[in-house]
Amino acid sequence: QSVLTQPPSVSGAPGQRVTISCTGSNSNIGAGYDVHWYQQLPGTVPKLIIYGNTNRPSGVPDRFSGSKSVTSASLVITGLQAEDEADYYCQSYDTSGLYLFGTGTTVTVL
Amino acid sequence: QVHLQQWGAGLLKPSETLSLTCAVYGGSFSDFYWSWIRQPPGKGLEWIGEINHRGTTNYNPSLKSRVTLSVDTSKDQFSLKVSSVTAADTALYYCARGHSHILWSPWGQGTQVTVSS
Numbered sequence: 001q002s003v004l005t006q007p008p009s010v011s012g013a014p015g016q017r018v019t020i021s022c023t024g025s026n027s028n029i030g031a032g033y034d035v036h037w038y039q040q041l042p043g044t045v046p047k048l049i050i051y052g053n054t055n056r057p058s059g060v061p062d063r064f065s066g067s068k069s070v071t072s073a074s075l076v077i078t079g080l081q082a083e084d085e086a087d088y089y090c091q092s093y094d095t096s097g098l099y100l101f102g103t104g105t106t107v108t109v110l
Numbered sequence: 111q112v113h114l115q116q117w118g119a120g121l122l123k124p125s126e127t128l129s130l131t132c133a134v135y136g137g138s139f140s141d142f143y144w145s146w147i148r149q150p151p152g153k154g155l156e157w158i159g160e161i162n163h164r165g166t167t168n169y170n171p172s173l174k175s176r177v178t179l180s181v182d183t184s185k186d187q188f189s190l191k192v193s194s195v196t197a198a199d200t201a202l203y204y205c206a207r208g209h210s211h212i213l214w215s216p217w218g219q220g221t222q223v224t225v226s227s
Contacts (some may be wrong), residue, residue, distance in 0.1 A: 036213070045217045046215075052210075052212070057214075098170055
């Protein structure tokens with residue numbers, strides 16, 4: 001089964017910029033499907049923070065931004081804050097008809 | 111504002127059938143696909159499948175043989191059944207609203223399902 005690969009963890013000091021990568025393949029991101037990002041704060045339900053590669057739902061701070069390249073995507077947090085400490089998952093769609101989640105990245109604020 | 115409320119049995123024995131239901135409040139049930147997602151303890155998210163108001167389904171191939179989704183449009187509810195559960199099915203199960211392959215917030219509150227003899 002296809003996989004979206006993310007780094008297990010990233011960290012940064014408050015105010016810094018951190019980037020989370022999401023690497024797919026020609027059967028998902030490379031096939032033209034959009035990438036979406038979810039934030040899961042400790043002990044809570046995942047929340048959509050980026051959809052359609054670059055768009056933020058209402059209420060999501062503009063320090064979160066997304067981008068997409070050929071077979072990969074990135075989530076950038078600019079001006080890291082303590083409340084951003086969470087797990088982050090990318091998600092796309094696969095030609096096999098499957099919603100595909102990334103392996104997940106834990107963001108730690110130092 | 112859409113609200114998803116889910117419920118179902120939380121403790122099962124191996125070989126039993128998992129059964130969960132999700133009710134949708136405050137939104138248009140017919141405009142979306144309705145998904146189930148699960149998260150084993152300490153692990154990542156896995157999409158299980160989706161159904162629309164007509165009963166059209168899409169399943170994760172890895173679970174398809176054991177999963178059944180159904181819908182009750184008179185109550186704006188959809189349900190998940192997973193047969194022959196094992197310890198590997200122990201997870202937090204979520205329901206969610208899908209459109210254009212996006213799983214829109216808010217999701218259901220989650221139901222912990224534990225399979226143990």
